[in-house]
Amino acid sequence: MQLSMDVIDGKDFRRMIAGAYGAFMREHEYINSLNVFPVPDGDTGTNMLLTLGAVAKAVTEAPDGGIGSLARRGADSAIMGARGNSGVILSQLLRGIARGLAGKDTATAAEVGKAFQYGILYAYRAVARPVEGTILTVAKGIAKGTRRAVRDYAAFADILSEAIRAGNEELNRTPELLPALKAAGVVDAGGQGLIVFLSGCLEGLEGRFIGPEADFGRTLTVPGMVAEITIAHPYCTEFIVKRFAASLAEVKRQLEPMGDSMVLATGDGILKVHIHTAHPGAILESAIAWGTLHSIKIDNMADQHRQTMELRPENKTRSGLAVISVVAGEGLTAIMRELGAEIIISGGQTMNPPVEEFVSAVHNGTAERYIILPNNKNIVLAAAQVKKLLGDKVAIVPTTNVPQGLAAVLAFDSSGSLDENLAKMTAAQAGVKAASLTTAVRDSQVNGQTVPAGAYIGVVDGRVVVWSFSLATCLEQLVKQLAGEGASLVSLYYGAELSEEEAKGLAAGLTAQFAGVAVEVYAGGQPYYPLLISVE
CATH class of the missing domain: 3.40.50.510 (Phosphotransferase system, mannose-type IIA component)
Structure with a gap:
């Protein structure tokens, strides 16, 4: 369906974010599979999904508002919910979009298109050392396509379509720019994530919701992580004051001792309050004197979020x-x-x-x-x-x-x-010489050799340097590469899948192999990586 839409409002923006989240729920595993490195951390799609989930939840639950306020709310949620490098880059994209839409109740197609260009600029700046053939190459292509369509006064659906087309052109070039992608026969995972984001926005704008129903409680994290939480101000308290008759300075003076993460937004006779506190009742008691209270929402963050902090x-x-x-x-x-x-x-x-x-x-x-x-x-x-x-x-x-x-x-x-x-x-x-030993989760090309899925691989500085179907052999080869001349101590931190006996047996093998080198063994308990190794 082709839209001749000249003005985009908050409802359109909400639909775009919902569409993008639905697209990531549908596509995140495919994006994960594009990670060329064979270690079990192919989570680009998952990180982007979880980051966008925080945005979609905030925008969906927000009271009706203009496109500028919704974009700002989404960007703030993205920054706080950002996971991994890909999630941070996505959060910066949304931050740039919010900047371009700041203060607007509605926006023309050209204004929204320019806001998306801001977003791409912010995403590019998030990376200290840009590398061609990555998400940033695709971002530049999207920016060019958006600029062309805005210049031609296209409807916003057409602007998104042109951005997707231009982005896909650059995405298909990424294997030519990065040899690792070409060897694996895949495109860049982060770049694919940007295309999924824009495609989902277009689906949402046009009302074509494809994929599973939104699930904001989705965590997609590894079982066994710590779930306990300790928060000094556990209640996220939000409300609106209508017929607001107090001064903003007085409100700040009263609220500051009562909590943290305070946000105050004023409009025409309206005050929006957001604060984390231990005593929401005391805050509401104070607020009664400022005007009439509406849309009161109190959430216990310990129930809301699965914290891993100890x-x-x-x-x-x-x-x-x-x-x-x-x-x-x-x-x-x-x-x-x-x-x-x-x-x-x-x-x-x-x-x-x-x-x-x-x-x-x-x-x-x-x-x-x-x-x-x-x-x-x-x-x-x-x-x-x-x-x-x-x-x-x-x-x-x-x-x-x-x-x-x-x-x-x-x-x-x-x-x-x-x-x-x-x-x-x-x-x-x-000064640390470090390595990790894990299992290849997919076939891959390493130094001209095919490393089969299921083999043990040794990783140093982000590169697979050895592999073997024998854990002991892989460890010995890895330490040999890492140790060099003058090494005196090897420390092994064994993971959840190894027993203490097995780890000590591997250490004994190293002691026999490397004369004069002491080997120490520590219980690490880390998932996915049987061994983390350091050499001194």
């Missing part, structure tokens, strides 16, 4: 500097705590925590400032987004694996200054 139970008085570390597995959690991390957020491969979890950790922790250790390359962008939101309250040591994180936290000194700690922790993690 807080140390000691001293709750805020002071000094502390560490937030991301790891998966009971053993690694215990080790990180023993070495001095105050807050552990459960996550890693296939389990990328949303930005909101880091923000909640900082708000509800015991320290004035925090150093974040992502310990995974797919969490570094999310940590950077936390830094943008919280400013000087956080700093990042961009660790990309667990051994780096362990070295960094070992160098942490709570009595030192932030700058001193950043220097020491960065230097400590930079």
Whole structure:
């Protein structure tokens, strides 16, 4: 169906987001399958789905509003719900769209088209080192297509169609730009995700809802992650004050001691309040004096969100500097705590925590400032987004694996200054030789060889360097490549699928193979990765 639509309103925007979420529910597993790297972290589609799910929930539950206010609400939700690098990039796309629609009740097709161009620009800026052949190549193609259609005064459905066509052209070029994609015979997963987003927006705009019914409770995370939550202000309280007769400054003065995450939005005789608090009744009692109360909504966030954050139970008085570390597995959690991390957020491969979890950790922790250790390359962008939101309250040591994180936290000194700690922790993690051992989840090409699905693979710096159908053989070859001359210690952190006996047997094999090298074994408990290895 072709629309001759010149003006887009909030209802149209709501339909577009619903359509995009439905498209991701339908396509996310296919997007996951495009990840060329054979390790079990092919979660681009899942991360984008979960990020967009936060947006769709917020926009669907929002009171009727103009396109600008809905876009802003969606963008805010995307930033807090962003998971993994692909989710952060998608959140920035939505942030740019919201900027382009700011203050608008309705928008012309050209204005919405330009807002989408803003979105692509923001998404591109989110990546520090853009690489051609990735999601960013597709984003540039989409921007060009959108610009052409806007220039031709097309209806917005036609603008989206042209953006999709131009994006697909660039998507089909990605295997020529990245050899890994060409070898695997696939296109870029993130780029495919952008096409799915735009196609879903078009489906929603035209009323063509295809796919499963929306399920905002969908988590798609790994079972066994910690579900317990500790929040100082657990009640998300929202309401509208009509016939608003108080001053905004007075409202802020009254509310600030009563909670956090406060948002106040004023209109013509109306005030919208959002605040996290421990005492919603006291807030409503105060608000009665400001006008008449409407659309009161109180949610217990402990019931609403499946948190993976664990807080140390000691001293709750805020002071000094502390560490937030991301790891998966009971053993690694215990080790990180023993070495001095105050807050552990459960996550890693296939389990990328949303930005909101880091923000909640900082708000509800015991320290004035925090150093974040992502310990995974797919969490570094999310940590950077936390830094943008919280400013000087956080700093990042961009660790990309667990051994780096362990070295960094070992160098942490709570009595030192932030700058001193950043220097020491960065230097400590930079000197770590680390590797991981897992099972290939798909056939892949590595250095001209076919690595079959089900084989054990050794990964160093994001590259598969060895493989074997024997776990012991793969480990020995991996340590041989990693150790080099002068190695004196190998540390093995064994995962959930290995027993202590099996791990000690593998360690004994290494001891016999490498004379003069000590081998230590630790229970990590991490999923998917039988072994994480560091060499000193």
